[in-house]
Amino acid sequence: MKISRRACIVLLLVAATTSGSCVSAQTDLPVDDWEPASTNQPGKEFPKVNSEGRVMFRIRAPQAQSVTCSFRDSEEFKQDEEGFWTGYTRPLDEGFHYYTINIDGAEVPDPGSKYFFGAMRWGSGVEVPAHDRDFYAVKQTPHGQLREVLFYSESTETTRRAFVYTPPGYEQDTDKRYPVLYLQHGWGENEYGWGEQGHANLIMDNLIAEGEARPFIIVMTYGMTNEVRFGGLRSFSIEPFETVLVGELVPFIDANFRTLADQPNRAMAGLSMGGMETRLITLRNLDTFSHIGLFSGGSISMDDVENTEGFKEKVRLVFVSYGSREIDGGRTRRGGDPRADSEALEQAGLNSVFCVSPDTAHEWQSWRRSLRELAPLLFVDRTTPTN
Template sequence: MQIQIVAPDAKSVSCSFRDSSEFVKDDKGVWIGTTRSLDEGFHYYTIKIDGAEVPDPNSKYFFGAMRWGSGVEVPAKDEEFYSVKNVPHGQLREVLFFSASTDMTRRAFVYTPPGYEQDLEKRYPVLYLQHGWGENEYGWGAQGHAGLIMDNLIAEGKTKPFIIVMTYGMTSDIRMGGMANFDIKHFEKVLVEELVPYIDSHFRTLSDQPHRAMAGLSMGSMETKAITLKHLDKFSHIGLFSGATISKEDVDKTEGFRDKVKLVFVSYGSKEVGGAGAPRRGGEPEANTKGLRDAGINSHYYLSPGTAHEWQTWRRSLREFAPMLFASETEKAN
């Protein structure tokens, strides 16, 4: 990919993509450089001008890598599943809710499926969907195209319509960069005791455990595992993208797991797993998932071809996960 930056008075220009060429200024003050060959999908980057790391003024801005910066989309061969199509579209709504535990007003984005405004008697299941470390509640709607993925799946009859709730996975007492200090119980309280009741009281939800799911990517998958296993009275479907896995040992020590959990879905990008099948973050997700299936638990493992720890992996994971959510026993058998 070639990058051009107009900065006639700059002494040096570079970009954050590793293995990029040296930027050279032409006689019009335009600095030109090229990046390494980039994988398909979405990538964060910044421009460095005389030592100052700044967003590219020619790019849209996205929150990731713990800052607002630029992003580039390399067209993917399978981008059709999150493309804008002439199909009925849902809405991505921004809501503000007060959190007594953190003494602040917090933000969530809520996807409501097509038809939500037309049939005012219909109620919907809910998926709580979490971002990764260094990202925030904008991630799944902007970088992840969650709404478009759902619109297209629903139009094709591949998934049941459901609501998706996306909120910031940290709390006010946590500073970015301090992952070692992260304590899940603060966000757990916000989600379980404050956000879930807010959503159930402000949207037409099916508010029982069989119709509530949680999933997340990377850090969000760790949050998902920790929260769902402690609150099986609240969540019945679990999705873990590029991070946590659930083992048979987890099942055996979690009372009620076999009766209450309807689905465990685990996914990774193929570039995240090593030759021995172990992901870069440890564990044995494929073996663990098979162990659950052998024990009679509805569990699935998905490997995104040719992708790493990146949004293309997670977009594909949502595409694979969504059709499995809230399915009847007959549908699961098929």
């Protein structure tokens, strides 16, 4: 098998098109081209976003003494005669952001936004339109299905939820079988994240319509990470989730969906803590998974390769990505050098890809782009000229 490194060209090309830097909202007047955010509830005018990436809030609270939002460096909210409090943020990175509104000390969701699960709560989110948002736009192309399924887990004695994306065509040709990507959310999030904030289904619909990715199934379940506080990561054990995922969910999916149920056709990827889970689980289960994706969630070093029996023979892709704002002098802010790790794997003859999302941080726009870059590389056998 010839293993080649794929350069992450698309992401690098778009790097220069946004300013994205944080400037002080206090010193500049905002550009007056505000539009309701795409993440608003139906019919709600606020929050609004402008072309600078600022977000403006308006909250009716006639008797309140103070209203603020959780974005740092925001303008002070001012109250008008009708009791509406209005304020706006500094320019934010393009993409999706969680936030809360604070009314006289009460941290509450914004009644104008839709709600998303992050930071361990269902709460507000706002979308700052990204220049490259076309890749997750709803288009008039064939759409896959996003299915909520319930499966019983013996190890936890619970009925658990997973979301399963089946690609366009799955219902038409009922003899065809598909590879599967197991895709994990981050700490503080849950199994809704990739479908709601991540638009995984739309990213795949569009890639498949354009012939850029092979149709495959995506499975998203709760990573059991939210009981773990950051300070408690040292005591984190992967085994409970590994048992649910590898021992219970993989067999359930293979029994209930038309999968290609073997190691070459199974991938795992995850963002942030879901990347850490992906790394731990794949390295321990290389007879189950052949493709590994870590989005803002660590990397695989040559030590890992050498300490894991059969790594070079079994692993068909190692994909590592970060938001550009997470990379500091080639190293992530939490230490380690994922780019150097990736290059070392490449030099050792492994299929290793490193991607950087321009002008984004540890946030969903980085991870949407990561999935968009990973998907075309999955389940493409390089031993034959066509797939």
